[in-house]
Amino acid sequence: MRTLDWDEDKDALRLIDQTLLPREYKLIECKHVDELIAAIKSLKVRGAPALGAAGAFGVVLACTTAITKESVKQEVTKLKIARPTAINLSYGVNRAFNAALRGETRIEMKRYALAEANLLAEEDVAVNKKIGEYGSALLDDGDVVMTHCNAGRLACVDWGTALGVIRTAIANGKRIEVISCETRPLNQGSRLTTWELLQDKIPVTLITDSMSATVMRAGKVDKVIVGADRVVKEGVINKIGTYMHAVVANAHKIPFYVAAPLSSFDSDRSYKEVEIEERSPEELIYFGSEQIAPLDVNVYNPAFDFTPFELIEAVITEKGVVYPD
Numbered sequence: 001m002r003t004l005d006w007d008e009d010k011d012a013l014r015l016i017d018q019t020l021l022p023r024e025y026k027l028i029e030c031k032h033v034d035e036l037i038a039a040i041k042s043l044k045v046r047g048a049p050a051l052g053a054a055g056a057f058g059v060v061l062a063c064t065t066a067i068t069k070e071s072v073k074q075e076v077t078k079l080k081i082a083r084p085t086a087i088n089l090s091y092g093v094n095r096a097f098n099a100a101l102r103g104e105t106r107i108e109m110k111r112y113a114l115a116e117a118n119l120l121a122e123e124d125v126a127v128n129k130k131i132g133e134y135g136s137a138l139l140d141d142g143d144v145v146m147t148h149c150n151a152g153r154l155a156c157v158d159w160g161t162a163l164g165v166i167r168t169a170i171a172n173g174k175r176i177e178v179i180s181c182e183t184r185p186l187n188q189g190s191r192l193t194t195w196e197l198l199q200d201k202i203p204v205t206l207i208t209d210s211m212s213a214t215v216m217r218a219g220k221v222d223k224v225i226v227g228a229d230r231v232v233k234e235g236v237i238n239k240i241g242t243y244m245h246a247v248v249a250n251a252h253k254i255p256f257y258v259a260a261p262l263s264s265f266d267s268d269r270s271y272k273e274v275e276i277e278e279r280s281p282e283e284l285i286y287f288g289s290e291q292i293a294p295l296d297v298n299v300y301n302p303a304f305d306f307t308p309f310e311l312i313e314a315v316i317t318e319k320g321v322v323y324p325d
């Protein structure tokens with residue numbers, strides 16, 4: 001099953017609930033925009049390209065349940081801001097909503113929105129395969145590749161961006177091993193990246209985020225590849241911790257790559273203009289249901305950080321490899 005798809009029979013968006021992985025593989029249905037917004041905020045569906053596709057299908061939900069064209073617009077506006085940092089969410093919503101506006105009645109609007117959302121989902125897979133081809137050429141047989149967070153098929157409709165590069169390299173006959181950083185506080189690296197790589201029998205070793213410098217200094221990493229939530233004028237915004245790995249990779253002369261579709265590019269904007277999502281203090285105070293910090297401690301919990309192009313060897317896109325120089 002893909003990370004998400006439209007269920008024609010139930011008129012619903014079907015998603016893998018990523019908060020339950022790796023303990024449980026469960027599909028959930030969203031029939032209302034509010035359910036989808038809740039799923040996005042709680043990270044049941046997450047990762048920039050997957051948010052783009054979810055946003056596009058969310059417009060279909062709005063056309064299904066809202067009563068007037070105006071109320072479709074209101075639902076769509078709420079959906080677009082469910083998470084602020086990845087540009088793909090508004091990209092997906094805008095694409096499907098602009099398509100919907102070609103319809104006169106809600107039924108027509110829904111038909112146009114669904115066609116566009118399905119097209120976007122298919123494009124996502126094709127784009128990731130292209131990123132994989134371009135990126136695979138940068139990897140050598142025997143490479144150990146470090147990654148952070150989850151930029152795999154769970155973060156997209158299928159295949160993945162950073163992990164898509166690794167999948168394509170392996171499909172092309174290269175032996176590649178992966179080091180996955182756990183990605184505190186929500187552990188997308190330990191819960192999702194390791195899970196999906198093991199499903200494909202790709203060798204992966206899990207480390208904590210704070211081990212990356214030691215592992216790189218020990219010569220255990222040949223390349224680093226991560227995804228992106230937004231590529232801006234001066235660099236890349238991605239999961240918190242990305243900048244730290246880029247600094248360390250540069251200190252050890254290890255190439256640091258970003259794999260991202262052009263739909264994640266927002267090249268005219270500065271990183272200073274982008275809202276970095278701050279998440280709930282509970283994510284640091286609790287580990288699952290276990291309290292691991294005093295309840296009244298002051299917490300700072302940004303979900304993303306910014307890495308300047310000076311630290312990035314290249315950005316791998318579906319149109320080719322872009323060298324920041």
Ligand code: MRU
Nearest residue numbers: 046047048149151155227228239
């Ligand atoms: O908070 P998340 O899990 O949505 O963050 C995801 C990331 O930071 C990914 O690295 C990014 O979206 C790229 S996914 C291809």
